[in-house]
Amino acid sequence: MADNFDVVVIGAGPAGYHAAIRAAQLGMKVACIDAALGKDGKPALGGTCLRVGCIPSKALLDSSRQWHNLQHLFGEHGITAKDSKIDVGTMVGRKDKIVKQFTGGIAQLFKANKITAYYGFGTLHPGKVVKVKQHDGTEVELAGKHVILAAGSDSIELPFAKFDGKHIVDNVGALDFTEVPKRLGVIGAGVIGLELGSVWKRLGAEVTILEAMPDFLAAADAEAAKVALKEFKKQGLDIKLGAKVSKAEVRKNEVHLTYNDGKADAQLVVDKLLVAVGRKSASKGLLADGTGVKLNERGQIEVDDHCFTGVEGVWAVGDCVRGPMLAHKGFEEGIAVAELIAGLPGHVNLDTIPWVIYTEPEIAWVGKTEQQLKAEGIPFKTGSFPFAAVGRAVAMGEPAGFVKVIAHEETDRILGMHLVGVNVSELVHEGVLAMEFHGSAEDLARICHAHPTLSEAIHDAAMAVDKRAIHKAN
Numbered sequence: 001m002a003d004n005f006d007v008v009v010i011g012a013g014p015a016g017y018h019a020a021i022r023a024a025q026l027g028m029k030v031a032c033i034d035a036a037l038g039k040d041g042k043p044a045l046g047g048t049c050l051r052v053g054c055i056p057s058k059a060l061l062d063s064s065r066q067w068h069n070l071q072h073l074f075g076e077h078g079i080t081a082k083d084s085k086i087d088v089g090t091m092v093g094r095k096d097k098i099v100k101q102f103t104g105g106i107a108q109l110f111k112a113n114k115i116t117a118y119y120g121f122g123t124l125h126p127g128k129v130v131k132v133k134q135h136d137g138t139e140v141e142l143a144g145k146h147v148i149l150a151a152g153s154d155s156i157e158l159p160f161a162k163f164d165g166k167h168i169v170d171n172v173g174a175l176d177f178t179e180v181p182k183r184l185g186v187i188g189a190g191v192i193g194l195e196l197g198s199v200w201k202r203l204g205a206e207v208t209i210l211e212a213m214p215d216f217l218a219a220a221d222a223e224a225a226k227v228a229l230k231e232f233k234k235q236g237l238d239i240k241l242g243a244k245v246s247k248a249e250v251r252k253n254e255v256h257l258t259y260n261d262g263k264a265d266a267q268l269v270v271d272k273l274l275v276a277v278g279r280k281s282a283s284k285g286l287l288a289d290g291t292g293v294k295l296n297e298r299g300q301i302e303v304d305d306h307c308f309t310g311v312e313g314v315w316a317v318g319d320c321v322r323g324p325m326l327a328h329k330g331f332e333e334g335i336a337v338a339e340l341i342a343g344l345p346g347h348v349n350l351d352t353i354p355w356v357i358y359t360e361p362e363i364a365w366v367g368k369t370e371q372q373l374k375a376e377g378i379p380f381k382t383g384s385f386p387f388a389a390v391g392r393a394v395a396m397g398e399p400a401g402f403v404k405v406i407a408h409e410e411t412d413r414i415l416g417m418h419l420v421g422v423n424v425s426e427l428v429h430e431g432v433l434a435m436e437f438h439g440s441a442e443d444l445a446r447i448c449h450a451h452p453t454l455s456e457a458i459h460d461a462a463m464a465v466d467k468r469a470i471h472k473a474n
Ligand code: FAD
Pocket: 010, 011, 012, 013, 014, 015, 016, 017, 033, 034, 035, 036, 046, 047, 048, 049, 050, 052, 053, 054, 055, 057, 120, 121, 122, 123, 150, 151, 152, 153, 171, 192, 282, 285, 286, 317, 318, 319, 320, 325, 326, 327, 328, 329, 330, 358
């Protein structure tokens, strides 16, 4: 006999736990299934994001930043510390404590919202029946009036560089090195490569990043990518573009890489190799035969604009469907689907999802890039402003980067905002808000911004669209 629920959610990552909690808030009887185990071997809710993604990477980025500042920035402030040293065990232990606090927090939220958690692997069968193979070896059968698939994503593995958890790792391994590798190789100069490459570089590793594409961060605005690349090079991150890796062999505790730089084959020898070449939908084993749910050629679950799979009562959200693989995109989809099930309006605007790369300087954007607008033939104008001319940024010793506002040539409506600099992960939301409210560059220019704050860069950039920035020549 199946246990009956209004909503059964498979996956308790950002997309799944948001869907489960919102559905419960709306009065539905909810079950949520998750297969993941934490480092202690016990079930851990919260998905990639809380266990091995957003939160642990930011914990290590913050620890490594403290060390970097102590080595390179504190002297300027007249502060010196003698005999400073790094204890990687303590640093990683701090990260693990934060992870445990947050994964445990989801379990508490489930209890508070009367959501039944099942710990094991769930498979959707025809008729909205979900069979769960629990960690204790038993199987339970759940029936949902609605089923939400929120299975997330897994790292892509390269056939010639299989993860061994010791020398060749993905994000999971690179968040848990027990000591600073002397030489770290990274395949892929994307978000993970740059963030985790920065962590270990700041802690003292020699980091070489091999990127197959000739352009750096092709998804970002080209000008922002250029400014960020210059800063990363200054920090000593060795980023080789147009480098195609063909071989990775582990020999005598070292990884020997062969890559082609466009002219000839070259070799690189490292102690650890992080492969960060993207992620793929975790749809394997999720669907039994005959459910009617379709996968596309990339293995993603096919959905419409409202995350509906086309099978009555079956929805899919987060990394396992189209769109950016970002936790906050999953949050919004989870909430929207729960609200749609409850008969409320629910919608996610994929055009205003902010992107942030948490390097130093941070890179953030929302909306279109200049290169996208050119390709689409949309006329636009831009205004930029450097942090080097912002009093607060200079007082903080963080003058790198700039803000660029892109507006429609004729209507002045904001089409994109691109930021490189300190704390731009927070500032980008001014652009998101302005775009959601269909604001113009003039709207931003006429809004009073507190002085001295970093947000003044946005104010002056918006004024620069109309060639009337106050703090620079136009
Ligand atoms: P997931 O978080 O992957 O969760 C899916 C869950 O479902 C998992 O717990 C999995 O075990 C479980 N599951 C899968 N299949 C089944 C099944 N059949 N039965 C039972 N359980 C199942 N995004 C950001 O927005 N900001 C960041 O700073 C950021 N940093 C990141 C850093 C790293 C190193 C990585 C790897 C990712 C990062 N991301 C970041 C991306 C972010 O983690 C994902 O976009 C997000 O976790 C996706 O949420 P999700 O709920 O769709 O899937």
